[in-house]
Amino acid sequence: MSHDIAAEIRRLHSELPEGVRLVAVSKFHPAEAIREAYDAGQRLFGESRVNELLEKEAVLPSDIKWHFIGHLQTNKVRRLVGKVAMIESIDTERLLELVDAESRRAGVVTRVLMQVHVAREETKFGFSADELLDYFSRHAYRNLTNTHICGVMGMASNTDDTDRVRADFKAIADIFGEVHRICGDELCGFDVISMGMSGDWPIAVAEGSNLVRVGTAIFGERQYT
Ligand SMILES: *Cc1c(COP(=O)(O)O)cnc(C)c1O
Numbered sequence: 043m044s045h046d047i048a049a050e051i052r053r054l055h056s057e058l059p060e061g062v063r064l065v066a067v068s069k070f071h072p073a074e075a076i077r078e079a080y081d082a083g084q085r086l087f088g089e090s091r092v093n094e095l096l097e098k099e100a101v102l103p104s105d106i107k108w109h110f111i112g113h114l115q116t117n118k119v120r121r122l123v124g125k126v127a128m129i130e131s132i133d134t135e136r137l138l139e140l141v142d143a144e145s146r147r148a149g150v151v152t153r154v155l156m157q158v159h160v161a162r163e164e165t166k167f168g169f170s171a172d173e174l175l176d177y178f179s180r181h182a183y184r185n186l187t188n189t190h191i192c193g194v195m196g197m198a199s200n201t202d203d204t205d206r207v208r209a210d211f212k213a214i215a216d217i218f219g220e221v222h223r224i225c226g227d228e229l230c231g232f233d234v235i236s237m238g239m240s241g242d243w244p245i246a247v248a249e250g251s252n253l254v255r256v257g258t259a260i261f262g263e264r265q266y267t
Contacts, residue, residue: 045262047075048082054256055083062247065109065236067257070264073098079260080106088130088255092118099125111195111255113167116140124148130155130195130236130255133167135177138189145188152188155195155236160213162199162206171217178224193234194218195253198242207242211249218250 054064067088068076076087076098085105089095090112099108107127114122114131122129123144132138132154145152156177159168169177174194177183183191194217198210218235225232238246240259247254258264 045260047078047260050260051079051082051084054260058254059247061252063253065111065253065255066260067111067239067255068098068261069094069112069257070266071257071261073101075261076102076106086127088257092122096121096125109255119144120147123152124150126152128153128155128192131157131167132191133157133159133169135182138186142186142189150188151190153190153192155193155234156191158194158196158214158217160210160217161197162201166197168196171213174217175220175224178221178229181225181228183229191229191232193232193236193253194221195234195236197237197239198246204245208245208249211237211242211246211251215250 058064063086065086065088066079066084069090080103086107086109088109088111095108095110108125110122110126110129111131113133114129114137116137119140123141129141129152141152141154156174157168158174159166159170194214196214198207201207214237215235234253235251236253236255237251238254240256243254243256
């Protein structure tokens with residue numbers, strides 16, 4: 043526990059260019075660690091499990107904005123809606139429709155990102171480029187009443203090959219641009235490109251990211267036990 047969380051938060055904020063926001067990914071770290079980051083000025087936190095997010099949300103300051111960044115099971119949507127500033131990990135049309143229905147039921151508007159899958163790993167969640175462009179070409183989002191699609195989220199391949207990583211981030215940014223081309227002004231407020239983690243955020247920012255999700259570099263290694 044020798045990690046100086048406050049110093050890492052300050053260092054990241056000084057290194058990130060103007061206009062790039064930081065999500066401090068606090069999954070698997072205790073509320074006290076989040077409190078340290080909060081006291082250093084951080085207000086935006088990312089969690090990947092619903093129960094964990096709700097437990098922390100209940101005991102931490104109410105001006106924290108929570109982003110959900112993990113795979114969201116449909117049976118947990120109802121509990122999450124209304125508690126989060128953004129769901130970054132919409133990975134199917136069915137999940138999106140469910141978030142919309144539950145948001146309508148709760149009388150809230152939920153801000154979301156569409157997760158795109160470009161990395162080599164077989165198991166990663168997300169829309170393929172084709173699936174996502176198809177969704178926007180059909181203008182299916184016109185049926186949403188209580189969901190605001192704010193942009194895209196994606197991950198690069200987990201590799202030391204920085205050319206590969208750069209190509210993956212460029213692919214995500216290209217998909218974002220293509221959605222803009224398809225939908226024009228109709229998608230107002232579609233302006234978030236969430237990409238970049240502890241090991242690769244500088245490359246992501248160079249390729250157009252304006253929201254980075256950094257965990258390990260702030261809080262240290264996660265204890266999964
Ligand atoms: C865990 C996680 C991160 C943070 O990864 P680090 O390597 O610890 O910075 C970012 N994005 C998503 C979607 C994650 O699940």
